[in-house]
Amino acid sequence: MTAAPRLAPAERAxxxxxxxxxxxxxxxxxxxxxxxxxxxxxxxxxxxPVVWRKLAATVAGADDPALRARHAGIERRRMIAxxxxxxxxxxxxxxxxxxxAAGIAFTLVKGEVFARRLYPAPxxxxxxxxxxxxxxxxxxxxxxxxxxxxxxxxxxxxxxxxATHSEFKWVNEANPSxxxxxxxxxxHYPALRARRGFGYRTLxxxxxxxxxxxxxxxxxxxxxxxxxxxxxxxxxxxxxxxAARALPAEEEAAFLAxxxxxxxGFEAAVALDLVAxxxxxxxxxxxxxxxxxxxxxxxxxxxxxxxxxxxxxCADNRASRARRVGFRLVQHVxxxxxxxxxxxxxxxx
Numbered sequence: 001m002t003a004a005p006r007l008a009p010a011e012r013a014x015x016x017x018x019x020x021x022x023x024x025x026x027x028x029x030x031x032x033x034x035x036x037x038x039x040x041x042x043x044x045x046x047x048x049p050v051v052w053r054k055l056a057a058t059v060a061g062a063d064d065p066a067l068r069a070r071h072a073g074i075e076r077r078r079m080i081a082x083x084x085x086x087x088x089x090x091x092x093x094x095x096x097x098x099x100x101a102a103g104i105a106f107t108l109v110k111g112e113v114f115a116r117r118l119y120p121a122p123x124x125x126x127x128x129x130x131x132x133x134x135x136x137x138x139x140x141x142x143x144x145x146x147x148x149x150x151x152x153x154x155x156x157x158x159x160x161x162x163a164t165h166s167e168f169k170w171v172n173e174a175n176p177s178x179x180x181x182x183x184x185x186x187x188h189y190p191a192l193r194a195r196r197g198f199g200y201r202t203l204x205x206x207x208x209x210x211x212x213x214x215x216x217x218x219x220x221x222x223x224x225x226x227x228x229x230x231x232x233x234x235x236x237x238x239x240x241x242x243a244a245r246a247l248p249a250e251e252e253a254a255f256l257a258x259x260x261x262x263x264x265g266f267e268a269a270v271a272l273d274l275v276a277x278x279x280x281x282x283x284x285x286x287x288x289x290x291x292x293x294x295x296x297x298x299x300x301x302x303x304x305x306x307x308x309x310x311x312x313x314c315a316d317n318r319a320s321r322a323r324r325v326g327f328r329l330v331q332h333v334x335x336x337x338x339x340x341x342x343x344x345x346x347x348x349x
Contacts, residue, residue, distance in 0.1 A: 004044035025054035046235035129179035206258035
């Protein structure tokens with residue numbers, strides 16, 4: 001994966017449009033330098049498959065020999081990624097059977113589930129591991145259930161990281177590119193998790209008993225983007241976009257109640273605001289308008305600009321990183337103060 005180039009504002013807008021699985025590709029002809037920068041940026045942001053689906057024919061017909069060579073290379077990578085996704089899905093089914101046999105309550109989360117449930121073309125959403133969420137009390141027992149499964153602990157740091165980050169990594173013995181992560185909580189940073197975690201019970205409650213219900217998937221995508229990470233890649237924001245689109249209108253109230261009940265109204269508002277700004281998505285804007293407002297949300301809006309998201313994987317991303325670290329500090333302060341919910345802001349991104 002390459003570092004993202006710094007894009008001009010018009011190129012950023014093109015990247016956002018290309019990364020939207022449902023948006024049409026641009027009508028205007030794109031020159032070889034622009035195509036190259038967009039492909040580099042898409043690769044760094046984890047959205048190359050959906051961008052490639054829209055640009056492959058243009059790249060194949062380009063006069064530039066370097067672009068034509070790149071076409072062949074990306075096609076090879078796409079085939080490898082498809083095969084890897086199939087293998088990961090197979091291992092997910094096998095490992096799920098082991099956990100069920102051990103009587104452990106669990107659910108698959110994030111990449112593999114998002115690809116199946118949220119994207120019209122599952123290949124648009126690449127994933128490189130299988131994520132399993134269990135009750136914190138079952139964390140050690142779930143890891144023991146994976147022993148002898150053909151996976152081994154991924155390095156000597158796994159046990160130490162499990163203790164602090166509630167996450168244990170397993171790597172396939174025959175194919176080290178296949179990874180499984182067992183989570184006791186999807187918020188891995190200890191200081192933040194102490195104030196606002198997101199575990200199995202919370203996820204099940206968000207889905208009304210179904211951890212893969214639309215409201216649960218949307219809240220998972222928001223947690224992954226805003227609490228698990230700091231919006232460091234566009235793929236995280238596209239997950240929120242697709243999850244918002246998949247939420248039936250009759251389940252909007254259930255989602256809003258779930259976000260409030262989990263104490264995640266702030267993160268939901270910030271993530272949906274961002275989706276609406278980057279993709280012009282009215283559905284996300286409508287949901288965001290029903291979520292709590294206040295100074296923290298307004299400050300997050302100032303910090304998380306389109307440029308801050310686009311520049312996150314750049315080689316020189318100091319400005320982007322400073323803004324996203326600033327957002328994380330806002331989160332810490334807001335949750336430390338345990339501010340009560342505020343009235344809906346009515347903000348329209």
